[in-house]
Amino acid sequence: MTTLITGATGFIGRHLAAALTAQGNPVLALMRRPDRLQTLRRRIDDLGGDGKLLAGMAGDLDLPALGLQGEPPDINVVVHLGATFAWGLDPRAARRTNVDGALAVAELARRNGARLVMISGFMMENNAHLQRLGISPDDPDGADWRRVYTRAGAYEASKLEGALRVRAFANRHGMQLIEVQPATVAGHSVSGELDPAQPLFSLIDNLAHGRFAMVPGTPAHWLPLVSVDGLAALIAAAVLAQTVPERLLALDPDTPNLAGLLAGIAAELDRKPPTRHIPIALLAGLLKIPGMPRLMNTSAESLHFLQTTRFNTSVTAAFLEAQGLKWAPMEDSVRASAAYWRSHSQAQSAVAGEHLHLRRH
Template identity: 30%
Template sequence: MSAGERHALVLGATGFVGRHLVLALGHAGVRVSTANRSRESYRRLARWLAEHGHDEAPADLRVDFTKASPVEGELGDVTEVYNCAGAYRFGMTADEARRANVDSVRALVAFAARLPRLRRLVHVSGYRVGGQDPRPWSEERRRATYRALGAYEASKVEADAVFRSEAERLGVPWSVVNPASVIGDSVTGEAGQYLGLASTLRDLWQGGLPAVPGDARTFVPVVAVDYLARFMTLLPVDEAAERASYWLLDDETPTLPGLIALVAEHYRVTAPRARVPVAVVKRLPRRLTKADPETLTFLSSDRYPTASARGFADRHGLTMPDTHTTIRRWADHLAASRFGDAPAGGRRFTAPGGVRTFELGEPGAPTVVLPGLPVNADTWAPVVAALGRARAADLPGLGMSAGDRDDWPSWLTALVTETGARHIVGHSIGAAAAVEAASARPDAVERLTLVAPFFLQARPASTPRLLARRYLGRVSPRALAERLTGDPALAAALESSVADLRRGAAATAARLLTAAASPRWRADLRAELARHPGHVHVVVGSRDPLSPEGRALLDTLPRAAVTVIPEAGHHPQLTHPQEVARAVGAGNRSPGASAVGPSGRATRSRG
């Protein structure tokens, strides 16, 4: 059967596995219909597919498992049905879990039995629950299983048995995939769910993983979501796959301690050395372990029958991607997305000059924002979005970037030469970095925009580094918002900055705060700025003005402009993001243009 003759119906298409499956089917040339609970969920799927290069949206059908015919629409030519639906959630009651994961499977098999051209019904089960005895369960067995495993896993065990028994009874051709923990795309690392193993990596990233649960043999295998999706698309065209189950995982996945050590090295954090046996974890209060009791059954040294899946992949020339690389890319995506807390898209880790660097915005954009202290790139996200072709990058040792002040020379040079930064927007301490970058590569940096450049403003009082570090490592978002802007209502915008400070950025921030008061460094920066041959645009708030000395220096520069934002302080990106974006954008115009803020208060560029 050619791809053009295939018509796939995907249930659960808006989920993590489902949307990657739709993408893989589309790339294979298969016509796809998706069964969705609402029009809005379908729109989200269509947007995601378009963002991933699949512009031809699948057909939108409605699904309701409480109806006799759960899927409505023209389905007479459907050749394959994929069941990626169900509830992946801990804490459900047994009734909730059975309705979501067992009753839906029973209804789906009955529905599939009525499709005249069906060649295969593919069901996504799980590596810990697959291969169940398909005979009907007694009430006693059901109660015991749900009591022992918890509602989620027990419902998946029961669903696996119900699927195969009902498919055999009704004569439905079937295949089952039993994937391990499904992690991100093997190329991009992109993920869409943050339960299970992802939550362990979150604790590791945030410094809240004091011990590894289990022992040296504990095995939590993984599989890349794109590999799983490609594998599934091949099942309906392989007759040998009918009535077969496949365990999809990499047998070479490191044991759990090794996996955590691998990610810890990549995150540049210390891996916990202590290990706590699962039996002990089960007895500890949840407030201490932070582990859902239902997740503990996955901590096992069991191995799984993967030979048939490897043989199937070999027959079809499907190669499993390198798992270590996939884990690192997935770990990057999890951290860059702040484990689901940040808006999706436009967030990544790069490595200019070999320094692990977080940036957001358009990759390779010529305008680069370097944030100030003690905030991060996320505080500049609204400005970057308003600018368009722009990005913001955390300085070494700040925000989510690795490194330290000592990395500035090589990092700034690489930022210009390797990533194409041509217009550097430096805020506060970032203004110092911008000037140093321009001084190192005056031929390449075409334009400087300095927002609240501390070395052109009144010198701050010197703060002992230890006190600054202690304060920054403990400050709350509300207190920081009030200190930086006078408005505690801006606390939400600083939550990620506070998280970064607590994770370790406070040390670098304290060091730079102390350095900012140094008369010698301030004088050096002014001298370097005076030698810059390009365009310079300074943006300050009316409540955080230039010093007379700073203003006098700018008056000597032939290509300088100044914009004053009314009622703004030292962090205008927090209080006046649109005005800052307009001011920075004005600096992108041709030479001789005025840099005009909302108030019209500007100095015309000379030259």
């Protein structure tokens, strides 16, 4: 049984490819740069997987029909992780990759009669948020998407639109679709490995550099998290299990509130945690001032993910239990992520020092 993964070179994709190949399952990675297959194989070996079970196939979410050449590959499951993931994206570019690209992946799964495991995001289950944006989940055509892209930012809007349009496509064609909806991803629960491009890495970096003078929101605000290894194990189970719920909300309900999260990180980094709160609306206003996002190393778009909403995770909990899986305690993943940030920044400083030394001689 071969699983095609889009986004296998990304943070979650590498851990998923490692989890699947570690259990002896072949993986085919759709890659913009298939010449990087050997590098990816080594990274997957380093993560405890089996790089020999990984093959690559050239493809690009931005090209018509993914730019695939020749016969479609023989695959049983398609996991769609590939996406443009950043703040301040151009709406047209975000839409091309995250909406049109997702639909092209769904079409590939349909042609192969493959199960499609679509990775959306936990905001798909925040009904009040969807309502505020004017989105009715059963009617993607009814939303004023131009307005949604302006209000939510192009990344989040394109992820919501892509997921809803893929749901409608799968419904129309009677396909098997499983949607995994991850919270913000934390580092590995043991090694703490966390890609520097991840939002939690920036949050740790901001705290370490004193850019968090106050806690955004109120004591009820939290940033729901899931560890990357817990998420990879959940997606692997969604690939391999016979019976899987249609939607899996990948979110650890025991994630501490934002003040607790910042305190946990601060303790690991030997910093003083912020204790006073700043209203989200005020922070969002500050971030509209030119130069502020750069100074504060964040974007108003990222504030949407801080919230007071609590989610029903009972379906995922039952599936995890049936699969013999369990989330590792979130404090461990947070502590490990902060420790990883420290060793990563020390290594970066050592490299910078080495360059300076070489330049001086």
